[in-house]
Amino acid sequence: MILNSCCLRSIPIIQGLLRRQISSRGYSSCTSIISRLTGRTLSIGNRLAQLRKWYTTVNTTDYVRSETARKIIGYWLLGCSGMVYGAVVLGGVTRLTESGLSMVDWHLIKGMKPPRTQQEWEDEFKKYQNFPEYKYLNEGMTLSEFKRIFYMEYAHRMWGRSIGAVFFLPAVFFAYKGWITKSLKPRLFIYGGLLAFQGLLGWYMVKSGLDEEKISKTQIPRVSQYRLAAHLGSAFALYALMFWQALTHLLPPQELANTKNIRHLRIYTHGTLSLVFLTALSGAFVAGLDAGLVYNSFPKFADRWIPDDLMVMSPKIKNFFENATTVQFDHRLMGMLTLSAVVGLWAMARPVDLPRRARLAVNATLAMAGAQVLLGISTLLYYVPVHLAALHQSGSLALLTFTLWFGHEIKRNRLMPKV
DSSP, rough: HHHHHHHHHHHHHHHHHHHHHSOOHHHHHHHHHHHHHHHHHHHHHHHHHHHHHHHHHHHHHHHHHHHHHHHHHHHHHHHHHHHHHHHHHHHHHOOOOOOTSSOOOTTTTTTGSSSHHHHHHHHHHHHHHSHHHHHOOOOOOHHHHHHHHHHHHHHHHHHHHOOOHHHHHHHHHHHHHHHTTTTHHHHHHHHHHHHHHHHHHHHHHHHTOOOOOHHHTTTTOOOOOOHHHHHHHHHHHHHHHHHHHHHHHHHHEEEEEEEEHHHHHHHHHHHHHHHHHHHHHHHHHHHHHHHHGGGOOOSBBBTBBSSSTTOOOOOSSHHHOOOOOHHHHHHHHHHHHHHHHHHHHHHHHHOOOOHHHHHHHHHHHHHHHHHHHHHHHHHHHHTTOHHHHHHHHHHHHHHHHHHHHHHHHOOTTTTSSSO
């Protein structure tokens, strides 16, 4: 554009000089030369304009494609995290209905086909009868009753396989399309590794409930509380990582001034998030030991604030993981500490000038914390009914979700300077 403008302005000046110094014949030839020069200049200017238009169009198209890919990957990760949430809920119901030990072997491909004929069902039932759960808990169970618990565990395993398909197949496609950024690749490898680890850890957990020698000592057929806590904890970790990355892709960063109050609020939020996670892990020990059935009163333990059998095991450290009374006591205490931490988080956030979305997230966190405590107390007082216990377990993941959301809303924007 600048070249074209300068050339056009200089043409009258050149023509005036030539008119004074050369003859009319020379002037005519010079004029034709200048006309050709002007045409070439205009042609160059037009080509530059076309090139600039093409470059702008390409950049705009690439940006639109990049944003579209970013949104698609965000919704994909959000869907995967939602499926992990569903697996946690389904796993809780499977455990509460005593269905988790109904399938006594594990095959990645072969296990996808359930029994179909009467003979296949009878063979599967005979295998189940050789293991501790049938001998000590379900002796005399009919085939129709066995089918109910079998299908519950089968649904849980197939749901896990579905998560693998929904994650790995699109991941390969997105990599082929070049939609996965350099920073996202290691994260996806971590998610995939955790997902595969979950499947192996789930079977490792189930095997602990099929151990005849171990179960015969207590005559209580149940899985190891340590392995159950590891299985649940890794599921929570996988969900949290996927959900956070999905929010990063779908929600634009908030323009928050990086003040001292905001920095303190971020630190406090991370601490609250850790407490929510640890409280959920303590709940896994409660579930693994059936500790919810030890003391079904609140706020006291029967007629005492501190039960007599709190520290009866030796060494003392075993009480925190193997004594049902201590495990329930710790879970109650951590639940109330978590509620207090969330109330403190809400109070700390109240005077801060937060965006509307962040304000909604912290209010939802407070409401969910209150609901979760009420669900826990109700589950205890009503002797752990399946529907309330399942809601309580899913409520812990909902509380983690809202806390993660708020933490993401106030995360540091690197473009904003410190104030």
